[in-house]
Amino acid sequence: MELTLLESCLLGALVFCFAVSLYFSLFIHLKLALIKVEELPAQAAKPLSVIICARNEAENLTQYLPAVLQQKYPDFEVIVVNDRSWDKTSDILEGFAAQYSHLKIVTVAEGEKFIAGKKFAVTMGIKAASHEWLVFTDADCQPASENWLMGMQPSENYKNAIVLGYSPYMRKRGLLNSLIRFETFFTAVNYLSFAVKGMPYMGVGRNMAYKKSLFFKNKGFAAHMHIPSGDDDLFVNAHANKDNTEIRINPETHIWSVPNTSFGAYLRQKKRHFGAGKFYKAKHKFILSVQIIFQFLFYALFIALLFFKPALYVACGIFALSLIIRSFIYPRLLKRLNYPDLRWWFPVLDILLFIFLVFNGILSIFVKKVKWK
Known part of the structure; x- marks a missing residue:
């Protein structure tokens, strides 16, 4: 030929x-x-602070917050930042607070001098945290098991400052849902694989953890506060390295999240993520x-x-x-x-x-x- x-x-x-x-x-x-899936620790190592930012999330909090509050972990608090909500989020949180003493509510009020955006809400939640080890998720997320926190705690050597978890989307009917889940899968394969290789470059705020001292030592989100997105991936991109980062892929450490149901909403979400990627390390x-x-x-x-x-x-x-x-x-x-x-x-x-x-x-x-x- x-x-x-x-x-x-x-x-x-x-x-x-x-x-x-x-x-x-x-x-x-x-x-x-090929990597071996990690075993869950036999016991808790140190107290944890779970941080959730909520803006008009009354319905999701009602459905998913109990699974976070009822984790089988001996010493943890859950901090929910009510970020300028005008629905029934405040009432829902007050009701949960009456049942669970380890729930702490932080309220962000609307104001002329207010710096809008999720990063401000996350920062307020971190400041309110009582413990050094912070675990992050969202209001529309549900832990795969009651042992989620047991798996997201730092390893025994305490050298890691960042733990990257995995958050799949819930299965729904239709091609859009399949595409959303497949895209999330490939994103996760990429950032988890590179972390295994010793080059962590991002994480997702639906399921990740890091030290409070790491946040304040590096002045929080100051370097990219002007960017609407990036409270998770830009922070990890700036501060994660081969020596301080681990991953968790045990099925009990997964966090299930509610997917978008319209193509427009999905496009807006990916547009935010794409914008943050422009500020990754070269x-x-x-x-x-x-x-x-x-x-x-x-x-x-x-x-x-x-x-x-x-x-x-x-x-x-x-x-x-x-x-x-x-x-x-x-x-x-x-x-x-x-x-x-x-x-x-x-x-x-x-x-x-x-x-x-x-x-x-x-x-x-x-x-x-x-x-x-």
């Missing part, structure tokens, strides 16, 4: 993109698939950019080669090999990270997710304004 110079160049570029993608799959993500931005750029080029080159009959057979073979390798790694991770039902839809969702990420990236260039509720 003779190939033209153009076909040879396109195939060479396709092979190179395949090799780059293969590196991330085999040498980064596969580590998470090396992290480079690595993440390489991932998505070469994945984009792989698909683009494959499509282009379909129009060159002598070369399309080789291109299809490379694409099939890529799919086989990815199908060996990621369905296994889907099962490990509580999304076993998505394994059978992996090839389709993989392509749909990539299309969405490209679309969201382009949209974020033109739409700048974002806010927290």
Whole structure:
């Protein structure tokens, strides 16, 4: 089979993109698939402060807060920051406070001099915390078990200052829900895998923990207070390293979260996340950019080669090999990270997710304004 110079160049570029993608799959993500799931500690090590920020979350607090308050942990407090709510959030919290003595309510009132945003609310919750070890989640989140806090406490050597947990979204009907859960899965695979490799770059505020002293030593969110998002990932990006960060993937340490039910709301959420990513450390931005750029080029080159009959057979073979390798790694991770039902839809969702990420990236260039509720 003779190939033209153009076909040879396109195939060479396709092979190179395949090799780059293969590196991330085999040498980064596969580590998470093979790592041994940690056992839960036999006993509690130190007291904990759980921090939840709530803005008009009366319904979610009613449904999910009891699971946090009823954790099987000997010494912990739950701090809920009522951030300028105008629904029945205050009444709901007062009712819970009458039942649970370890619930502490912090109220943020509206005011002309008020610095709006979740970071201010998180800071108020941290200031109110009585304990050194802080565990974070959201009002619309539910622990997978009553042993969630037991798993999110610091390890025995106490060297870690940050613990990165995992927060899958609840299963609902429809393609949008599958896409949301699949995107969350890949985000988690990436940040958890890089943390295992010794290069932590982000975490999610629905399930993470760090030391109070780490927060104040680094002046909290002062470096990025002007950015609406990033109370979780930007803080981790700035202060996590290979020596002070651990992950938790034991199923009992997962936090289930309520997903968006409309495409518009999901786009707004991802726009906030995309905006925060622009402020990551240069090396992290480079690595993440390489991932998505070469994945984009792989698909683009494959499509282009379909129009060159002598070369399309080789291109299809490379694409099939890529799919086989990815199908060996990621369905296994889907099962490990509580999304076993998505394994059978992996090839389709993989392509749909990539299309969405490209679309969201382009949209974020033109739409700048974002806010927290």
